[in-house]
Structures are given as structure tokens and as C-alpha cells.
Amino acid sequence: MPRFAANLTMLFTEIPMEERFAAAAGAGFAGVEILFPYDIPAATLSRKAVAAGLEIVLINTPPPNWAGGPRGFAAVPGLEERFRYDFDRALRFARSLRSRHIHVMAGTTGDAAARAIFIRNLAWAAKRAPHASLTIEVINPTDKPGYFLADFELAAEIIAELGAPNLGLQFDAYHAQAITGDAIGAWREYAPIIRHIQIAGYPGRHEPTGGEIDYPAFFAALDASGYRGWVSAEYNPEHLTENGLDWLPGG
Ligand SMILES: O=C(O)C(=O)[C@@H](O)CO
Numbered sequence: 001m002p003r004f005a006a007n008l009t010m011l012f013t014e015i016p017m018e019e020r021f022a023a024a025a026g027a028g029f030a031g032v033e034i035l036f037p038y039d040i041p042a043a044t045l046s047r048k049a050v051a052a053g054l055e056i057v058l059i060n061t062p063p064p065n066w067a068g069g070p071r072g073f074a075a076v077p078g079l080e081e082r083f084r085y086d087f088d089r090a091l092r093f094a095r096s097l098r099s100r101h102i103h104v105m106a107g108t109t110g111d112a113a114a115r116a117i118f119i120r121n122l123a124w125a126a127k128r129a130p131h132a133s134l135t136i137e138v139i140n141p142t143d144k145p146g147y148f149l150a151d152f153e154l155a156a157e158i159i160a161e162l163g164a165p166n167l168g169l170q171f172d173a174y175h176a177q178a179i180t181g182d183a184i185g186a187w188r189e190y191a192p193i194i195r196h197i198q199i200a201g202y203p204g205r206h207e208p209t210g211g212e213i214d215y216p217a218f219f220a221a222l223d224a225s226g227y228r229g230w231v232s233a234e235y236n237p238e239h240l241t242e243n244g245l246d247w248l249p250g251g
């Protein structure tokens with residue numbers, strides 16, 4: 001079975017962030033991701049993770065405004081200076097948390113220069129942090145209208161064009177199912193560039209059970225492929241988090 005992580009921004013929200021680490025470990029997760037950890041001192045989060053015996057797997061670059069604002073802006077023209085400043089902030093957090101990956105969010109833009117800006121910012125970031133693992137994620141346009149990176153082919157092209165050894169694809173099966181109608185097929189197609197996986201049921205973005213994606217088959221295919229990365233549960237629990245963990249081996 002793959003190694004499973006809990007996305008603490010979406011799971012265990014019944015309790016404060018600081019308490020979610022112990023809850024995740026108790027439920028059987030071996031790692032966690034936190035989308036935007038910037039409101040809590042990194043030392044506090046790190047202490048909680050270590051105490052619970054959990055690895056921190058992923059954080060996102062900071063959003064300009066989490067409370068309903070756009071998420072990320074690496075492809076948005078005019079914000080290049082801000083991108084560099086905020087990327088350094090993400091890097092400091094990632095180092096303190098020993099986070100395995102940093103997801104560089106493209107942001108929402110339809111500007112003709114977006115592709116070039118995204119590539120320039122990613123190239124800068126990849127050089128700036130040669131020892132960090134950076135990811136980009138394809139997000140479905142129904143959930144996030146106008147998000148620049150809404151196409152797997154585009155993501156693959158960008159990763160190939162940059163050729164940076166520390167940049168890869170964050171594959172979210174929920175978004176893949178929404179975009180392609182065949183999440184497992186999309187995973188097979190892009191497996192060579194995938195370095196992190198997220199899961200949720202489709203449709204609905206709840207527990208990865210039922211729905212259109214055959215998760216037992218996906219996990220078996222991941223095992224057969226020799227995938228060594230993490231699989232993060234990034235969904236909105238339908239009821240209490242703990243009551244919906246039947247899908248988690250040992251959960
Ligand atoms: O929306 C998703 O899916 C993500 O993985 C997040 O990183 C975006 O906030």
C-alpha cells in the first residue's frame with residue numbers, strides 16, 4: 001500500500017490545527033500536508049509533527065489572501081517581485097517544517113503572458129531552492145474558474161521545457177477525474193513526472209469511496225508501478241473525519 005498523508009487543512013477540522021497532528025497519527029496516517037501553514041509559528045507545527053511521529057509532506061506557496069482571495073500568483077503578470085518575496089517565505093517554512101514538497105501555485109489569470117511569467121518564476125524558484133522539491137498542480141476549471149494551470153498537457157510541457165530536476169507534477173486524482181473523466185488513465189500517462197498524489201472522491205470531493213474513481217484499483221496500480229511518493233487525503237469529510245476513514249488501510 002502507498003504511504004498515506006492527511007491534509008490537515010481539510011481533515012480533522014473539528015479540532016484546532018495544533019491538535020490535528022495527534023488525531024491524524026492516531027487514525028493511521030504517516031504524514032500530513034498543510035496547505036497554508038503561515039498563521040502558526042513553524043516551530044509549533046514542527047514540534048507537533050515530531051511529537052506525533054509524522055512527516056510533513058507538502059505546503060503551498062502563500063496566497064495573497066486566503067480568505068476568499070486568489071490562491072497563488074506564480075503565473076500572474078506584475079507580481080513577480082511579490083512572488084520572489086513570498087517564495088522565500090515558503091522556503092523558510094518548508095525548511096523549518098522539513099516539508100518534502102512546496103506546491104507553487106499558478107494563480108488565476110487569462111493574461112497572454114501568463115505562460116511565460118509562470119515559466120520565468122518557476123525557473124527562478126527551482127534555481128533558488130535546488131534542494132527543495134517543487135510541484136505544480138493541475139486544478140479543474142469548474143472548482144477554480146480561471147486558474148491558469150487547468151490542463152495536464154500544459155503542465156507536462158512546462159515541466160519538460162524547464163527541465164529542472166527539482167520540479168515535478170502534483171497529481172490530484174479528483175481534479176484529474178473532473179478534467180479527463182479517467183483519473184487512473186491520466187495518472188498512467190503522466191506517471192513519469194508525478195512526484196506527489198492527492199485523492200478525493202469524485203464527484204463531491206468527499207471521502208475516496210464510491211464515486212467514479214476506483215481507488216482500490218488505483219492504490220494497487222500505484223503499488224505495482226513502484227511509486228515511492230505520498231498519497232494525501234485532500235477532501236472535505238462528509239461527516240466527522242474519523243467516521244469516514246474506512247478507506248484508509250489500518251484506519
Ligand atoms: O486545490 C487543490 O487541489 C490543492 O491541492 C491545493 O493545493 C490548492 O489550494
Ligand SMILES: [Mg+2]
Pocket residue numbers: 137172198234
Ligand atoms: Mg490538490
